[in-house]
Each structure stands twice: as C-alpha cells, then as structure tokens.
Amino acid sequence: MTTQNPVFIPGPTNIPDELRRVMDFATIDHRSSSFVEMFKPALDGIKRILKTETAESLIFPSTGTGAWEAAITNTLSPGDKVLIGCWGMFSHRWIDMCQRHGLEVIVVKAEWGKGVPLDEYAAILSGDTDGEIKAVMVTHNETATGVVSNIGAVREIIDGAKHPALLLVDGVSSIASMDFRMDDWKVDIAIAGSQKGFMLPAGLAILGVSQKAIAAMEAAKLPRVFFDFRDMLNANASGGFPYTPPLQLIRGLNHAIGMLEEEGLDNVFARHHRLAQGVREAVTAWGMKLCAQSPELNSDTVSAILVPEGFDSNELVTHAADKYAVAFGVGLGEVAGKVFRIGHLGMLSDVMICAGLSAVEMAMLDLNYPIQSGAGVAAAQEYFRKNIISTSSNEQRAA
Numbered sequence: 433m434t435t436q437n438p439v440f441i442p443g444p445t446n447i448p449d450e451l452r453r454v455m456d457f458a459t460i461d462h463r464s465s466s467f468v469e470m471f472k473p474a475l476d477g478i479k480r481i482l483k484t485e486t487a488e489s490l491i492f493p494s495t496g497t498g499a500w501e502a503a504i505t506n507t508l509s510p511g512d513k514v515l516i517g518c519w520g521m522f523s524h525r526w527i528d529m530c531q532r533h534g535l536e537v538i539v540v541k542a543e544w545g546k547g548v549p550l551d552e553y554a555a556i557l558s559g560d561t562d563g564e565i566k567a568v569m570v571t572h573n574e575t576a577t578g579v580v581s582n583i584g585a586v587r588e589i590i591d592g593a594k595h596p597a598l599l600l601v602d603g604v605s606s607i608a609s610m611d612f613r614m615d616d617w618k619v620d621i622a623i624a625g626s627q628k629g630f631m632l633p634a635g636l637a638i639l640g641v642s643q644k645a646i647a648a649m650e651a652a653k654l655p656r657v658f659f660d661f662r663d664m665l666n667a668n669a670s671g672g673f674p675y676t677p678p679l680q681l682i683r684g685l686n687h688a689i690g691m692l693e694e695e696g697l698d699n700v701f702a703r704h705h706r707l708a709q710g711v712r713e714a715v716t717a718w719g720m721k722l723c724a725q726s727p728e729l730n731s732d733t734v735s736a737i738l739v740p741e742g743f744d745s746n747e748l749v750t751h752a753a754d755k756y757a758v759a760f761g762v763g764l765g766e767v768a769g770k771v772f773r774i775g776h777l778g779m780l781s782d783v784m785i786c787a788g789l790s791a792v793e794m795a796m797l798d799l800n801y802p803i804q805s806g807a808g809v810a811a812a813q814e815y816f817r818k819n820i821i822s823t824s825s826n827e828q829r830a831a
C-alpha cells in the first residue's frame with residue numbers, strides 16, 4: 433500500500449508541494465550575484481518573522497541544536513553562570529549542552545506540564561546583585577509537554593531586577609507558527625530551525641542576534657569555529673557565506689517566508705490556534721487531559737495528551753503508524769508512555785486535523801481505550817464549523 437498521509441509529529445512538518453518544487457533546481461555558483469539575490473531576501477525575511485528591526489539574522493547549515501550551540505559558544509566563556517529552567521525534554525537538553533561546554537548552570541526545575549517558574553527566576557535574578565549570571569535561557573514552547581511560556585514576562589523579571597543577563601530563547605517549535613516578538617521582548621538570541629514552522633526539511637539553524645549579544649560575542653571565550661558569528665557576519669556583509677551554503681534550503685526558506693507572509697502572520701497564528709483548539713475539543717470529548725496544566729500554558733503547535741491509567745501511549749503511536757500509516761509523537765523523558773503528541777504546526781488544515789483525529793481514534797478503539805467512536809472528530813468538526821476564518825486561500829478554494 434502506498435500512502436502519503438500527513439505527519440502529525442511536531443517536526444519535521446509536512447512540506448508543501450510548492451516548497452518542494454522551488455527547491456528542485458540545478459546548482460548555481462554561490463560566489464555569483466545569483467546567490468546574493470537569493471540570500472539577502474532570506475536574511476531580511478527572517479527579521480520580519482522574528483519581528484525585529486534591530487537584530488541581525490543568521491543562517492547556519494545545521495539544526496536547532498546547532499543554533500543553540502552557536503548561541504552559547506558565541507556569547508559565553510568557560511565557567512560563566514547561566515540560569516536555565518527545566519520543565520521538559522528540550523529545556524533539559526540545553527542544560528546538558530551548557531554543562532558540557534563548562535558553564536556553571538543554575539537549574540530551576542518545574543513540573544513537566546508547567547512553564548517557566550517566574551517567581552523563582554525573579555528571586556534568583558534579584559539576589560544576583562553582582563550580575564554573575566550571564567545568560568537566562570528559556571524554551572518558549574516546550575515540545576515534549578505542549579507548554580508555552582510567557583517570554584514577555586521573563587523580560588519584565590529581568591528588567592525588574594535591573595539584571596544585565598542576556599535572554600536566549602529557544603523558539604524552534606514556536607517561531608513562524610505562534611506570536612514571537614524579538615524586539616518587544618528584547619530577546620538577545622532567538623533560535624529556530626527550518627523543519628517546523630518554516631515547513632522545510634531539517635538543515636537550517638536560524639537565529640536572530642541582538643546588538644547586545646553581538647557586543648558579548650567579542651568578549652566570549654568559548655571555542656567556536658564552524659559556528660563563529662564573526663566569520664558569518666563578515667561574509668554576510670557582502671552577501672556571501674563563509675563556506676558552501678545550502679542553496680536549495682535557502683531558496684526554500686525564501687519561498688516559505690513568502691507563503692507565510694502571503695497568508696499573513698496573524699492569520700498563520702490564528703490558523704494554528706484554531707487547529708490546536710480543534711484538537712483540544714477532541715481531547716475533552718475523549719475524556720482525556722492535556723499534559724499542560726492550565727489553559728494559558730496550552731501550546732498552539734503541539735498537544736501532549738495524557739492517556740488513561742493502564743495504557744501505554746507508545747503502543748498507541750506504534751499502532752497508528754503500523755496499521756494506519758500515520759505518525760504521531762511519542763512521549764519523551766519523564767512522560768514517556770504517559771502522553772502521545774499531536775503536532776499541529778506547519779502546513780495543516782482543518783481537514784487534515786480531522787483526518788488525524790480520526791486515525792488516532794481508530795487506533796485507540798483498536799486498543800480498547802474507553803472512548804466513544806467518533807467523539808473527538810465530532811467535537812473538532814463542531815468547533816471548525818462554528819469558527820470559520822475567512823482567509824484568502826479559503827476564498828480561492830471556494831471560488
């Protein structure tokens with residue numbers, strides 16, 4: 433059986449056909465003006481997506497993890513203190529990366545299912561009167577638990593404590609799908625990857641770097657070569673790259689940004705909210721709960737759903753893949769076996785979400801979950817029918 437079902441994992445996401453097509457082209461010389469013409473708009477486009485007019489945008493051939501390594505090594509020195517909260521798999525990975533780089537990590541743990549512990553951040557930062565903490569790191573959208581944290585509130589706490597630390601934010605699973613305001617929140621480094629909201633294959637580390645972070649770069653002593661911002665900024669100044677650029681992905685990125693802007697960023701965010709809400713209605717109809725512990729923590733790009741006591745969520749995900757050829761996300765780390773995840777970011781529509789919910793319902797029924805056949809799909813249908821957003825593409829389709 434051949435299938436081309438959409439994936440419902442929180443990255444890599446579904447690649448629109450038109451994006452695949454624009455990436456299918458013959459090699460061009462990356463030292464030619466054709467490359468400059470392709471590259472400059474991509475760098476400018478990233479700034480618009482990040483909502484920054486003051487930061488620099490950078491692209492490295494890598495992934496989100498590489499973007500983190502670049503952020504750390506370009507702004508910090510061995511032994512520097514950094515403050516990181518841990519409430520899921522991804523925040524946990526950044527702690528590990530900082531420790532392996534010889535940084536002194538102050539770890540603030542929160543329950544998986546909660547977001548950034550603002551009070552503890554506030555206490556630690558206001559107690560650090562000598563400004564020993566050099567960076568505060570936050571995962572905007574914790575993809576393991578489907579929890580979004582309030583970055584604006586973190587900024588208020590840093591400013592409230594009059595603390596000079598840099599604010600580094602992992603937006604890999606939020607940027608280009610959920611509201612992100614680099615300048616308003618005074619984010620010093622924003623981190624994204626190509627394979628989530630940008631709807632591309634993995635392969636690009638995408639960063640926004642504030643002027644304050646660029647100033648820190650000069651003093652930073654951690655070793656870096658491939659990810660050295662200085663080499664990248666120097667080369668970019670004349671439209672070039674310090675080594676061979678991933679041409680296909682860069683053209684793809686340009687086109688992806690064009691697609692996002694044609695839809696309108698606010699419409700993109702509204703669509704993600706709507707798709708997420710459809711999924712949440714289904715979860716309620718199944719009598720289940722999200723891992724996210726309160727509504728303001730609900731992510732619009734991924735839902736981590738707690739399965740009933742006595743069921744193994746990994747078995748559900750495996751069964752859906754084996755029998756129906758549909759991919760959902762497994763539970764990671766502390767919530768392995770307890771949650772399965774529906775990724776609802778990137779190129780997805782109401783119809784695709786209904787199909788995904790239907791597939792997971794079939795899998796749950798096969799495994800004797802205590803749900804009523806069709807209940808989740810019906811709840812999502814009701815929500816979608818009553819909450820039509822008239823986007824230009826909807827109008828085109830109807831015409």
Ligand SMILES: *Cc1c(COP(=O)(O)O)cnc(C)c1O
Pocket residue numbers: 442443495496497498522571573574575602603604605625634
């Ligand atoms: C997907 C994801 C990453 C992973 O980065 P890759 O190196 O591109 O796999 C990092 N952080 C978050 C929050 C993510 O969702």
